[in-house]
Amino acid sequence: MNDPHQITADAWIDAALGELHGERPSRSPEARRPQPASSGPRRLVTAAVLLLGLAVPLAIWLSSPGAGSARTAASFQDPTQDPGPAKQAACKVLLIGTPNWDVRYTRTALLRHPGVALSTCLAPVDPAAGKPTRGANEREKTVGIPQSLEDLAEFDAVLVLGRPPSERSAAQDVATAARSSRSLLRLTHQYVQAGGTALVCVRPEFLAAVANDEELEPLVPESLAPAKPPEGSAPHVVGPILITPAGETDIPAAGKAAPLASWTERVKLARPGQAEEAPPALQIHSEGEGTAIAVSPDLWRIRASGNPQAFDHFWASVIEHCRPRQK
Amino acid sequence: MFREIPRHATPTELRLEVWRHLRFLGAPSSAADDLVQETMMIWLEKRASLDPGRDPAPWLRGTARNLWRRTCARPHPEVLGLDDAQLEARWQQLQGEDAGTHRRAALAACLESLGPRGRRALALRYGEDASREAIAQALGIRAEGVKTLLRRLRDQLRRCVTERMES
Numbered sequence: 001m002n003d004p005h006q007i008t009a010d011a012w013i014d015a016a017l018g019e020l021h022g023e024r025p026s027r028s029p030e031a032r033r034p035q036p037a038s039s040g041p042r043r044l045v046t047a048a049v050l051l052l053g054l055a056v057p058l059a060i061w062l063s064s065p066g067a068g069s070a071r072t073a074a075s076f077q078d079p080t081q082d083p084g085p086a087k088q089a090a091c092k093v094l095l096i097g098t099p100n101w102d103v104r105y106t107r108t109a110l111l112r113h114p115g116v117a118l119s120t121c122l123a124p125v126d127p128a129a130g131k132p133t134r135g136a137n138e139r140e141k142t143v144g145i146p147q148s149l150e151d152l153a154e155f156d157a158v159l160v161l162g163r164p165p166s167e168r169s170a171a172q173d174v175a176t177a178a179r180s181s182r183s184l185l186r187l188t189h190q191y192v193q194a195g196g197t198a199l200v201c202v203r204p205e206f207l208a209a210v211a212n213d214e215e216l217e218p219l220v221p222e223s224l225a226p227a228k229p230p231e232g233s234a235p236h237v238v239g240p241i242l243i244t245p246a247g248e249t250d251i252p253a254a255g256k257a258a259p260l261a262s263w264t265e266r267v268k269l270a271r272p273g274q275a276e277e278a279p280p281a282l283q284i285h286s287e288g289e290g291t292a293i294a295v296s297p298d299l300w301r302i303r304a305s306g307n308p309q310a311f312d313h314f315w316a317s318v319i320e321h322c323r324p325r326q327k
Numbered sequence: 328m329f330r331e332i333p334r335h336a337t338p339t340e341l342r343l344e345v346w347r348h349l350r351f352l353g354a355p356s357s358a359a360d361d362l363v364q365e366t367m368m369i370w371l372e373k374r375a376s377l378d379p380g381r382d383p384a385p386w387l388r389g390t391a392r393n394l395w396r397r398t399c400a401r402p403h404p405e406v407l408g409l410d411d412a413q414l415e416a417r418w419q420q421l422q423g424e425d426a427g428t429h430r431r432a433a434l435a436a437c438l439e440s441l442g443p444r445g446r447r448a449l450a451l452r453y454g455e456d457a458s459r460e461a462i463a464q465a466l467g468i469r470a471e472g473v474k475t476l477l478r479r480l481r482d483q484l485r486r487c488v489t490e491r492m493e494s
Contacts, residue, residue: 004409008351008417009485011406015350016427016434017484021454023356025346025363104361 090117094143094155096184097122097162097201102297106161111140119143119155123165145180149190157197160188163205181209185216192219193288203297218285218292341387342367344426348388348418353404354395362398366391385415430492437487445480452477 093110097103099122110116119141145164146152163181185206192198200206200219210216285292336344345366349359366387370377377386389411396407406414423429438446444466451457451465463470 004413004417006485007405007409008414008421009489010481011351011353011404012421012427012430013434013481013484013488014353015347016431017438017449017453017481018350018356019347020431020435020438021450023350023453025343025356025360099357101364104364108361108365 091115091156092117092154093119094146094152094158095120095122096146096158096160096164098165099123100162103161106159107140117141121145121165146184146187149187149194152187152191152196155196157199158188158191159199159201160184160206161201162203177205178209181205185210185219189216189219189287189292192290192292195289197291197293199293199295201295201297218287219294221294336382336384338367340426341384344384345387345391347422347427349391349395351418351421352392352395352407352414354399358395358398362391362394365394388415388418430488433488433491434484436491437484440487441480441483445476445483448473448476449480 093116095103095107095110095118103122107118107120107122110118121143123142143151152158163177164184166176166180185200188198188200198219202220206220207222210220285294342363346359346363349362350356354362369390370383370387374383377383392407392411392414396403399407409417421427421430438449441449448462448466451462457465459470459473462473466473466476468476
């Protein structure tokens with residue numbers, strides 16, 4: 001069959017049948033909605049301030065022992081470039097979370113990294129089919145939710161970017177979401193103490209799960225908690241273009257796009273002369289035999305800051321922390 | 328000052344349009360999600376250099392196509408082998424002026440006209456992403472027969488949709 005007319009008609013029907021049977025694009029965040037662009041100079045200022053806010057913690061991090069080389073960061077951008085001897089073997093990374101848009105950003109960035117062998121746990125695995133029930137991408141290996149330390153042992157690094165995947169949303173079942181988050185964090189903690197490298201994105205569900213648990217504080221430090229949105233504002237966050245340093249008031253009215261207080265604060269505090277007061281975008285701890293890295297849930301904004309390379313650079317640096325484990 | 332978004336479609340509609348186009352090009356749902364995201368980010372970055380008075384949909388579709396061609400593993404879906412102009416023309420023809428609403432309604436009506444076995448097969452294939460073996464087991468036929476059955480059903484639906492749209 002080579003008739004373009006029929007090929008396209010069949011392709012249309014194929015796609016439409018999926019939709020008629022319930023297939024939908026994943027829910028897009030407000031941040032992915034193209035926002036009205038601010039004027040050029042403001043956009044530049046916003047991008048500069050955002051990057052400045054990241055520069056301090058990144059500089060501290062990059063100057064730490066075992067920090068990433070510029071070469072790796074550069075080669076991250078070009079998958080065709082020989083990554084050279086900087087990495088002898090691919091770092092086995094496990095990414096855990098729910099398949100939402102910011103997890104996808106990270107997954108895409110990691111897939112571009114030549115030094116990463118990515119496995120993901122972004123959807124529950126159907127035991128009968130032996131594959132994730134949904135959301136699986138063909139480009140990476142998919143695994144089920146880790147249940148024991150043995151399940152994590154093969155990985156050099158574990159990135160926990162959200163609660164473990166579930167057929168029910170956190171809103172549908174708050175108790176289960178908290179339980180599963182807690183269980184995952186406990187396992188991750190054991191993994192770090194045994195010598196692994198784990199990165200946890202400090203999301204509200206994790207903060208709730210580890211409330212009053214000093215043991216897990218190195219994994220989920222409260223200092224990285226996002227601030228609550230202003231009273232009465234919509235729960236979603238604004239797009240990157242609309243983030244302005246504090247003091248500017250042209251953020252759209254609440255209800256359409258609420259200012260993200262935590263990030264605005266960081267931008268404000270990271271202005272020149274005030275950087276020492278800036279809350280960190282990430283924290284690194286030596287914990288047991290391993291390393292725990294905690295990152296702010298606002299990190300996706302690097303991707304949307306007007307400098308897309310910054311996001312890949314960030315993850316390149318994270319991966320440099322990943323060392324083959326002493327087995 | 329904020330730049331006005333052209334009135335042709337809301338951003339949500341544009342995202343859905345790009346997602347549907349990628350699905351039309353054979354992108355699996357998850358890949359389409361990723362590529363829509365990338366496409367919209369590229370648009371966000373380049374929007375200042377685009378003509379604000381023009382409908383952004385063709386530009387977005389073209390960008391999404393390029394991204395999908397770049398990332399699509401071989402073998403490519405057959406439809407992706409067609410040239411851009413052909414694809415764009417056919418897409419616009421298939422979607423019509425209502426973003427495919429009428430055509431989808433016609434397809435839904437045609438789907439209802441199928442027998443229960445056909446509907447069950449399509450529900451398993453498209454609703455549950457069931458394997459050929461699983462469909463065969465559910466319908467009590469051989470696995471090799473499933474491919475033929477699905478092809479016949481699609482042919483039947485295509486003819487039915489064409490007739491309805493023409494009438």
